[in-house]
Each structure stands twice: as C-alpha cells, then as structure tokens.
Amino acid sequence: MKVAQLIEKRRVHWQELENLCAQMSSSRKKSIGARNIARFAALYRAACADLALADSYQLPPNIVDYLHKLVGRAHGQLYRSQRVDWSKVGDILFRQIPREIFNDRCVQLTFWMFWTVFLLTGFMAAHPDRFPNFAAEIVGAEALDMYEQMYADAPSRSGGPTAAGAAFYVEHNTSIGIKCFVVGITVIGGICVLLFNAATLGATFGYMASPSVTPETSQHFFEFVAAHGPFELTAIVLAAGAGLRIGFSLISPYHKEETLLEDEVPAGQESLYDKSRRVAYERIDSLRMGAKRALPVMGASACLFILAAMIEAWISPSILPQAAKQTIAIFCSGLLMVYFIVLGYPRRESRAAR
C-alpha cells in the first residue's frame, strides 16, 4: 500500500485520539464515560504500534515527529498523578516516622547542638552579674525591652485567644520551619540558622529568668511560653535535622555494598571474608535518597508546628490558671517522649531485617 494512503487512513484515528486527549485534560475522567476510555486505550495502543512501525513503514520525518508528540500527550493522560493512600498515613505516622527519627543521626546531631547552645546561652543570660550585657548582645537591647513590655501584663489580659492569632502563628512558625529545612541543603547555612535560633531563644529565656526583670513579668512570660514550648522547640530541631540530612547526603554520598568481580577477589584466607566493597552512589542519586528520608521527618515537624501554633493561640493567652498550662506542658512533653522513645525505639524485627 502507498505510504500516503496509509497515513490518510490512520490520520482519522490519530485525530480522534488527539480529541480524546483534549477532552480528558479539560474534564474529569469519570465524566468521559467507560466507552470513551476503552476507545482511548485502544487508540493509544494503536498509535504506539504506529510509532514503533514508523521506521519500517519509512514514514516521512514530520509525521514521525507528530507521532512522538501524540504518544507523549496520550501517555501523559493515561498515567496520571496517583492519589494519596490515606489508609497508610496512620502506619507511616505512628510506626515508620518515629523509628526513622530515633535512628536519624542528623536529628540526633541537631538535638544536641540546639539544646547545648540553648541551655548555655540561657545560663549565661540568667546570670548578668557574671556575664554582664550578654543577652543584650545576642538578642539586642530593643528586642529585650519589647519583650519586657509585652509580658508586663498577664497573658489573659492582653488580647485573649483569637482565630486570627492561630492563623498568624501557623503561618509565621511554619514558614520559619520550612526555611530552616530548605536552607539545610547548604549544611553550614542550616547549622547557622539552627544555632542562631537556639542562641536567641536561649538568651531570651535566660534574660526573662534573670534578676534584671521584675518577677511578675518573668512569671507572665513563663506562663505564656510553657504550654506550647515543648512542641515548638522539638519542631525546630526536627526541621533542621531533616534539612541537614539532605545537605549531608550531598556532601558525603550514601554507600552501597557491591560484590567483587571474580578476578578481584583476594587470594588465600581473605577471600573467605572480603567479597564485597563499598561503593558511593552518585551525588544526584544520594541527594534523592536523602530527600526521601528527610521528608517524613519534615512532615512530622510540620505537624508539630501546627499543634504548637494551635496551643499558642488558644491555650497560652487564655484565662486558664498557670497550673493548667504547666500540666499541659508536662502532658505534651510526655506525649513527645512516648512518640519518639516508646514508638521509635528500634524493634527486634527491624534489626533482623537489616
């Protein structure tokens, strides 16, 4: 048969496929109907076959080009983004993520760095007789004055809980967390941001506890901060840890075991043991693996940020007595410990699987 005739004959099918593609991209799949979907699949397979045969038919290049684009479009419509499987979320959130976090060296590193600096600056700022002006140098004198004025009143008398406040805390804190995470790709930047946060927070806490602040203000401050503190500080540590995980995977790539080739196996006694070597992944692949491991940690961190924001907006400024807020703080810390230590502690089966 003539090539020209062949193309004329197929053109109808191709154009029909094109129309179906356009329909599918503009409307939901369910409204198209089962028959059209079956038709689409058949036409797509036929176009694939045409493309595969185009070379042996010796079709003109512009038509081959057209077929490439047509198959590409149809492929994009046939294979679409998969929906999230919500049934697995519980398992991921309460079984996989805590274990991941418990074992994550980066989170451990950021945990120790954050708390060391936090406690150190806190201690130094709380003793102005031994370290004069320390808090003012870290946080800035104006900021400290501002904090002092803010907490001069009891939290329940300054405003009270509002939905706008909740939204503001979600937006502000989660943005900080995301930035902390994203900046982690440069490792140094991530560590700097983490240490900066730790130092300013620690200095503020220490200053508020120091004798240079009136005891009333100090009490108001701790009353306000206590309830949401555990979640928020943990969330910062997690976000920074997830960011560092990505940064480190770029600097020192992941390794894999590779069996030696036959002529590379060492002779004699050693050949019984050394049959593999460690090979580094390419940096791109390593980056991707790091991202895959870091994202669940970041997800947990985002959840904590949102919880912290809710507590900060609804409970911290409320009229609840101080004892209630402290109870909540203890309860939250307990929850975190259960989550990370009880759920996260490595199990026997996971060790056996390794």
Add this chain to the structure above:
Amino acid sequence: MVAPWNTEAIDSQFKVVTPENIAFNYQVAGPFRRLLAFLLDLFIRLAVVVAFFILLGVLGVGNAFVQAGLGDLMMALGTLAVFFFNWFYMAAFEYWWNGTTPGKRLLNLRVTTDEGEPINLFQSAVRNLFRYVDMWPMVPLPFAWMREQMTADPIVVTFLFALIVPIFNNRFQRIGDLIAGTMVVIEDRSWLMKVAKIEDDRARLLADYIPPNFVAPRSMVKAVATYVERRRYFTTARRREIARHLAEPLLEKFGLPDDTSYDLLLCALYYRTFLSRHSSDGVRDDGQLLPNPEQRSPYENASDKPPVSVS
C-alpha cells in the same frame, strides 16, 4: 555508572520507554519558557490577591464582615490563604492537574519524573519547597538611604541559583528538580502535516527511471523527505545548491544524464518512496485495524475481532 542520557544526541530530546514497550521522545523545556510560565503563575497569584482586596476593601464586603462580628475569622482565613498561596500554590496544582499549573498549561509545559512518569505528591511538594533556595543569594540593598526608607527587610532576590544550576545538567533541572527527580517537558500539540504533493509530472516520469531494485537507506529517505517538504520556501538557485550534495552521486549511480535537475531527482525519489505504488513493499493492508465502535451497531459481533491488531 554512565548516565544513559549522556550517550544521546545533544538536542534536548529525552527518550521515554513506556510500559507498552514503546520509546518516544519528550522535549525538555528550556529555562526561558519556564521563566515565562513562572511569571504567568506569579501574575495569576497577584491578580487573585488584588481581586480579593478590591472585593473586601472597595466593595465594602470587609466592613460587612466586621459588622457581623466575623472580622477575626476573616483575618484568620486571610492569613492562612496567604500562607498556602506562598508555599503550596504550585505544589497543589501540580498534584491535582497532573504536573501542570495554570502558567505551565498555557505554555504547554508539564512536570514529569526523570523517567517521564507522572509525579506524585512527594515530588511536587519537594520541588516547589526548594524554590526558596532558587532565590539565593539574597543580597541586602546596598545604599543606606534606601535601607532607611524601607520598613521591611530590604533584600534583593537575585534568583542566581535558579539560573546557574540548570546550566550544569542536561535537562535544565533546578535544585528542587534534582532533589525530587523531576524534569519539565514540552507537551506540544502539533498539526499533522500531509505528505507533500508532487505536482510536477516530470518528477513522476523521472521516478520510472530510478532502478526498481534501488531501496534508499533510512538516513537518505529522511534527508530527501526533509528537503522536499521544505523546498517551497527556497529559490531555484538555493534548491539547486542544497540538492546537489545528494543528487550528484545518485545521478552517477543511476546512470542518468548529468544535466538532470537535482531538485527534480529528489522529488522523483520522494515520489517513489512515499507516493507511488512501489512504496512500502511488504506492508499489508491493515484496514481492519481499529474499527470505530461509534460507527457499528452495538449488537454486531464484536468478539470475533480483537479491537487492536498490533502487527
């Protein structure tokens, strides 16, 4: 491990092998087309925000809310909307619209994985969160008088990372693309061009003088087809100049006189390959392929023929 794309030609085409065991080419989108899409998305976001301000402020809807005692709720919703617009606008669209955002859709772009598959939620989230790194380095404004007049952080977003990182890989991937393992491809709809018509009778006559056992190799068919489909844009002298390289050795091979028009010979070859009865020997007539179900009555025996016969 040598990356497979390193062995391909340098023409921004990327080969995808589908589950149907077909390889087709995607064209990877360059930075400037993507910049345009990004600006379009930015513009759309801006337009939505401005529209809301007009609605709330100028038309007085905001005051009505405040009088109804919903001012607090409105503030909360507004703040949350800004938060999601800033961080998750692109990711949400790419997830729901199968790798496209409004801007990308207008410019026929689509995000796929490195293997040309659709992206998942994880990938769309990661590649868009890391836009923040793309804006680096963020440079503080240089002049003191500028700094004093501005209230917020006076920082210039240079987008230098977004420009430099794509240069160093073959698929113009940003940092976010590299981490998530995605790329942006052009998904053009192109018109199906017809096979060029040969009006000149002399070409058809000349085709009979080409030896019947001559089968042109693939690369030559490609060259001839490309030439003939474009020859109408050339002047006579230009046609002669271009066609000479292929036609001269062919004339010698076929034993045709030297003064034959080169252009005519290539047309004749095109006619022989694609239009004449001799073309595509060995290809059977597959008119039975793909009967259109719309044209048949539903009770016709549909089972005796397979819907597709892949030859």
